Amino acid sequence: MAAVTExxxxxxxxxxxxxxKRGRWTPYLLLLPGILWLLVFFALPMVYQASTSVQTGSLxxxxxxxxxxxxxxxxxxEYWPQFLRSVLYAGTATVLCLLLGYPLAYLxxxxxxxxxxxxxxLVIAPFFTSFLIRTLAWKTILADGxxxxxxxxxxxxxxxxxxxxxxxxxxxxxxxxxxxxxxxYNFLPFMILPLYTSLERIDGRLHEAAGDLYARPFTTFRxxxxxxxxxxxxxxxxxxxxxxxxxxxxxxxxxxxDTRMIxxxxxxxxxxxxxxxxxxxxxxxxxxxxxxxxxLYIRKSGTEDLV
Amino acid sequence: xxxxxxxxxSAAQAAAMRRxxxxxxxxxxxxxxxxxxxxxxxxxxxxxxxxxxxxPPAAKTSxxxxxxxxxxxxTVNFSNWTEYMDVDESEKHHPTLDEFKRRTGITVKYTExxxxxxxxxxKIKPQLAAGQDTGRDxxxxxxxxxxxxIRFGWVQKLDPSNLPTAYANLSQQFRSPDWDPGRAYSxxxxxxxxxxxYNKKALDGVEVKSVSDLLDNPKLKGRVGFLSEMxxxxxxTLLDMGKDPGKFTDDDFDAAxxxxxxxxxxxxxxxxxGNDYTSDLTKGDFAACxxxxxxxxxxxxxxxxxxxxxxxxxxxxxxxNLLVPNKARHKTNAERLIDYYYExxxxxxxxxxxxxxxxxDGVKAExxxxxxxxxxxxxxxxxxxxxxxxRAFRSLSSKEETAYEEKFAKLxxx
Numbered sequence: 193m194a195a196v197t198e199x200x201x202x203x204x205x206x207x208x209x210x211x212x213k214r215g216r217w218t219p220y221l222l223l224l225p226g227i228l229w230l231l232v233f234f235a236l237p238m239v240y241q242a243s244t245s246v247q248t249g250s251l252x253x254x255x256x257x258x259x260x261x262x263x264x265x266x267x268x269x270e271y272w273p274q275f276l277r278s279v280l281y282a283g284t285a286t287v288l289c290l291l292l293g294y295p296l297a298y299l300x301x302x303x304x305x306x307x308x309x310x311x312x313x314l315v316i317a318p319f320f321t322s323f324l325i326r327t328l329a330w331k332t333i334l335a336d337g338x339x340x341x342x343x344x345x346x347x348x349x350x351x352x353x354x355x356x357x358x359x360x361x362x363x364x365x366x367x368x369x370x371x372x373x374x375x376x377y378n379f380l381p382f383m384i385l386p387l388y389t390s391l392e393r394i395d396g397r398l399h400e401a402a403g404d405l406y407a408r409p410f411t412t413f414r415x416x417x418x419x420x421x422x423x424x425x426x427x428x429x430x431x432x433x434x435x436x437x438x439x440x441x442x443x444x445x446x447x448x449x450d451t452r453m454i455x456x457x458x459x460x461x462x463x464x465x466x467x468x469x470x471x472x473x474x475x476x477x478x479x480x481x482x483x484x485x486x487x488l489y490i491r492k493s494g495t496e497d498l499v
Numbered sequence: 500x501x502x503x504x505x506x507x508x509s510a511a512q513a514a515a516m517r518r519x520x521x522x523x524x525x526x527x528x529x530x531x532x533x534x535x536x537x538x539x540x541x542x543x544x545x546x547x548x549x550x551x552x553x554x555p556p557a558a559k560t561s562x563x564x565x566x567x568x569x570x571x572x573x574t575v576n577f578s579n580w581t582e583y584m585d586v587d588e589s590e591k592h593h594p595t596l597d598e599f600k601r602r603t604g605i606t607v608k609y610t611e612x613x614x615x616x617x618x619x620x621x622k623i624k625p626q627l628a629a630g631q632d633t634g635r636d637x638x639x640x641x642x643x644x645x646x647x648x649i650r651f652g653w654v655q656k657l658d659p660s661n662l663p664t665a666y667a668n669l670s671q672q673f674r675s676p677d678w679d680p681g682r683a684y685s686x687x688x689x690x691x692x693x694x695x696x697y698n699k700k701a702l703d704g705v706e707v708k709s710v711s712d713l714l715d716n717p718k719l720k721g722r723v724g725f726l727s728e729m730x731x732x733x734x735x736t737l738l739d740m741g742k743d744p745g746k747f748t749d750d751d752f753d754a755a756x757x758x759x760x761x762x763x764x765x766x767x768x769x770x771x772x773g774n775d776y777t778s779d780l781t782k783g784d785f786a787a788c789x790x791x792x793x794x795x796x797x798x799x800x801x802x803x804x805x806x807x808x809x810x811x812x813x814x815x816x817x818x819x820n821l822l823v824p825n826k827a828r829h830k831t832n833a834e835r836l837i838d839y840y841y842e843x844x845x846x847x848x849x850x851x852x853x854x855x856x857x858x859x860d861g862v863k864a865e866x867x868x869x870x871x872x873x874x875x876x877x878x879x880x881x882x883x884x885x886x887x888x889x890r891a892f893r894s895l896s897s898k899e900e901t902a903y904e905e906k907f908a909k910l911x912x913x
Contacts, residue, residue, distance in 0.1 A: 252651065252897045254556030274913065328778070335782045336722075361721055365784060366769045448770050449763050452912035460908045463617035464729075465901055 245472035255468065263473045271457050271474065275481065278453040281368070281443075282436035285375035289383040289432045290425065292376070297387035297424070298417075301394075315384050323378065327445050330374050334364045334446075366448035374442035382431040390424025391417070426493050434482055454478055555628070569831035574606045576829070577637045577836065580819070581611040583688070585852035595845040602839075605832050610635075615773070616644045623824065627653040632826040637833040639688050643730060645820040646678035646894045654684050654822045661834035662686070665841040672886050673818060673858045677745075678894035686837050687818040689793070690856030692878060692889065693731045694814050696790035700804045701783035709810045710739035713787055714762040724779055724788030725759070727771040729907040730892040732759065734815040735789055744815065744892045756906050763910060771911040780805060792878040793855035807878075809888060816889040818858065850879055 245263060249255035268275075300311050318326055334340055341364050344350050353359040359367040394417060402412040418425075440455030447453075454474065462471035569575075584593050596607045613619045619640065626633045627648075640648070648654045659666060665686050673687045697707055705718045713723045714736075725732045734744040736755040762768045772779065777794055779785040781802045795807045823833050840846055840859075847865035850857035851873050857866075857880055867874035877885040895903065 249556075250897055250901070252556060328775070331775075331778060331784075332782070336784045337782070360766060363721060363784075366721075445775065449768070449910070449912035456913035457908075460904075460911075460913045463621055465904045465908060467901065467905070 241472045241475060244468050245476055247469050251466055260469070263469045264477065267470050267473045268477055271454065274452055274454045274457050275478070277451070278437050278455070278478075279481075279485075281372055281375060281451075281453060282433050282439075284372050285379060285436050286383075286429050286433040288372070288376045289380050290429060293380055293383035293387055293428065294425075297384050297391055300384075300388050301391035302396075312388075315381050319381065323441065324445075326378060327374055327441055330370070330377065330446055331365060334370055334373070336363050336365065340364070360448075365446060366451075368447070368451050370446040371443050371451045371453075374446045375436045375439060378439075378442065379432040379436050382435075383428040386427040386431060387421065387424040390421045394420050422493065426490065429489075430486060434486070437482060438478060566828075567830045568828045572829060573604050573832070574608055574829060575636045575832035575836055576608045576610070576634060576827075577639075577833075578610050578612050578635045579639045579688075580613045583611070583639070583819075583853055584609065585848050595840070595848050598845065599836060599839050603835060605835065607836065613639065616641050620644055620647075627651075627825060630825065632828065633824050635824055636827040636829040637821055637836060638824060639819050639821055641691075642676060642678065642818045642820055643892070643895070643900075645685050645822055646676075647897075647900070648822060648824075649679055649684050650897070653825055655825060655827065655830060656683055657686070657823065657834055657837075658831070661831060662838045662841075664838045668841045668843070668846075668859045668861060670858050670860050672816070672881070672889060676818075676891060676894070685820040685822050686841070687858040688821050688840070689819050689850075689853065690858050690881075691817050691819065692792035692814055692856055692881075693726070693735060693789055693816070694792050694795065694807045694809055694878075695787060696780055696795045696798070696805060696807045697787035698780055698783050698785065698804050699806060701786040703786075705786070707787045708808065709812060710735050710789075713789075714739075714758065714767060717767075719767065719786050721766050721769050722784070722786040723762075723768050724776050724785040725768055725771050726776070726789045726791075727773050727911060729904055730817065731789060731815055732771065733903075733907065734890070734892045735810075738812045738815070738890060739810065741812070744890050746893055752903060753906070756910055760910055793853065796854040796876065796878055809885070813888040813890050816856065816891055819855075854879055856881060 243257055244255070246257055246259050246261060247255040248258045248260045248263075296311075296315070300308055300315075304311050332338070341350070341362070344364070345362055350359055350362060350364070353369060354361060358369045358372075364370050364373075398416050398420075399412055402416050407415065437453075438455045440453060440459050443451050443453040443456050458471050458474045458478070461467045461474065585595055586592065587594050593609060596609060600606055619638075623633050623635075623638075645654075666682075669682065669686065673690065675681055679685050695707065695710070695713065701722065705716065707713065707716070707719075713719065713725075730744075733752065733755050736758055737744045737747055737751060740751075740755060740758065742751045742755075759768070769785065770779070772788075774791075774794070776785060776788050776790060777798055780788055780790065781798060781804075783804075790807065792807065795805065798805045799807075821833075821837050823830050827833065840849065843859065843862045843865045846857055846859035847862045847869055850859075850862060850866055851869040854873070856878065863874050863880055866880065873879050881889065
């Protein structure tokens with residue numbers, strides 16, 4: 193019989209304090225600067241702006257909060273064409289950026305070899321000069337008497353585009369085409385960089401595997417490369433579309449009276465007309481419109497973890 | 500088979516589970532809960548915060564003069580536009596400012612931080628509205644903004660006893676604008692004439708003599724520029740329609756806007772521009788446009804195709820004015836600086852460099868010593884005939900200003 197030997201009595205557990213949970217507050221402490229930053233430079237201005245949008249008055253008589261929500265409706269019914277135009281221009285520019293940027297990002301990620309760094313520098317280099325200078329440079333490139341417009345004219349491209357209503361007569365400057373070109377150019381790097389990072393992370397062996405399974409190069413791209421680059425596509429389009437919608441510099445310098453975007457309206461309401469409530473209301477409408485569009489887009493594209 | 504029993508989990512497993520609850524996908528509910536409660540708090544607190552953020556009326560802050568530290572602190576902070584001060588060959592020193600320091604011992608802290616009237620107003624508005632020091636003793640802004648600052652009571656009355664030279668030498672033309680009768684608050688730094696500029700090559704023989712030609716001649720379709728300054732574009736149009744921009748009515752204004760609108764609709768006007776019209780004009784994208792005379796003097800020197808003309812109906816003249824904001828610490832020093840620039844010699848040096856209309860009388864001899872051409876240029880020193888054609892835009896009430904700017908903004912598309 194296997195006698196169960198009694199275990200020796202356990203030594204009394206020394207009354208030790210449970211180990212103190214160290215660093216409970218550390219994460220919050222580390223977050224503090226970020227939270228303060230958000231509070232001071234995001235939350236407070238938002239509250240201030242929201243308040244401004246429901247105020248009435250003038251600079252001379254002062255502004256008071258009167259919960260005048262009609263400002264929103266008036267602003268929207270007055271300036272919906274500019275809203276629509278902004279979305280249209282920014283959307284077109286984003287699509288163009290994707291079409292131009294994807295092949296380039298692909299090239300840098302997979303084919304550039306030792307030229308990779310050089311091409312990357314070329315993509316980023318325009319950032320070394322000011323946004324304004326880069327936009328003004330387009331005025332020289334697209335000047336009426338310049339070679340670009342001359343070539344487009346002799347190829348009768350401008351006849352087609354002005355029939356489509358995106359240019360006017362024999363010129364490109366001061367037309368919608370010029371504004372969209374400017375937007376595309378200015379935001380292209382914001383598309384290329386996220387695309388490049390997500391393409392560059394794709395394991396080359398996946399391509400080999402696809403080849404081993406008799407996928408043609410195009411099928412490999414369609415079934416493997418493109419789906420894996422989706423996070424880059426989504427963040428690239430967002431980084432392009434959002435700032436492009438609110439941009440006013442391109443429309444101001446390259447456009448005309450019929451190409452004004454919502455950014456121009458907000459600027460003139462805020463600085464020239466001094467109608468602060470309308471300017472604030474327009475900003476909020478723009479923000480919510482973008483928020484809704486972006487949410488729908490992310491839902492649709494099914495990419496939750498953005499790069 | 501191992502069963503799921505929480506108390507059998509190893510410490511590491513338990514920790515992993517907790518982690519997943521706190522920071523994984525599953526945590527979403529927790530996070531959204533937090534978000535919801537924060538949203539509730541924000542909604543309650545927000546309503547209170549929203550109604551607490553009104554802006555006090557501008558008039559309440561008026562009449563705040565301040566202690567003058569001029570005697571103790573021998574400095575003056577001067578904010579001006581870019582390229583609005585003479586420089587020597589090294590482009591580092593401003594000879595007239597150096598001379599001022601040599602004579603008075605007052606150091607001028609000169610900052611070129613004004614690029615645009617409306618932006619500058621946005622920049623200084625919060626401090627002035629709150630009755631605080633802007634850190635500037637002397638600012639230079641265009642007349643309509645000067646008028647607004649005076650109307651709001653945000654600038655200080657100048658002491659005439661510190662400005663004897665300025666009082667004596669100020670040109671007749673600028674002596675008593677309707678927004679500052681007798682120049683109690685302001686003195687002009689320069690005059691700005693708005694004229695018609697054209698590019699001979701781009702014009703290609705088309706004759707331009709008036710604003711009507713700009714608005715109506717079909718040969719110039721899409722190659723005409725107007726200015727985004729409401730007072731210049733509308734003022735020139737009013738003149739062309741035979742009205743006086745110094746005393747027009749609402750109907751006159753609307754008629755001028757309608758005239759411009761027609762040109763916009765027909766595609767006659769290519770763009771409304773700020774200072775960037777200069778590149779359009781030299782490249783020939785604009786065949787003709789409204790332009791500021793000081794720029795045209797410069798442009799003519801650089802590109803021979805560019806020239807200007809004064810319409811028979813007259814031209815607009817505005818001014819950039821020196822003002823002392825409320826709470827400025829060195830008012831007397833600022834006044835001495837103003838007075839200094841009304842001496843013929845520094846005024847001539849300045850005019851020779853910046854090429855805008857000189858508001859000082861008796862400069863011709865001094866200017867001729869520096870630059871004979873400039874002294875004979877009516878755009879810099881207007882002769883009698885020029886001065887007679889010059890008109891100023893009348894001052895506007897706050898209400899008019901908002902209404903007119905809004906109508907003009909609609910015209911320009913935003």
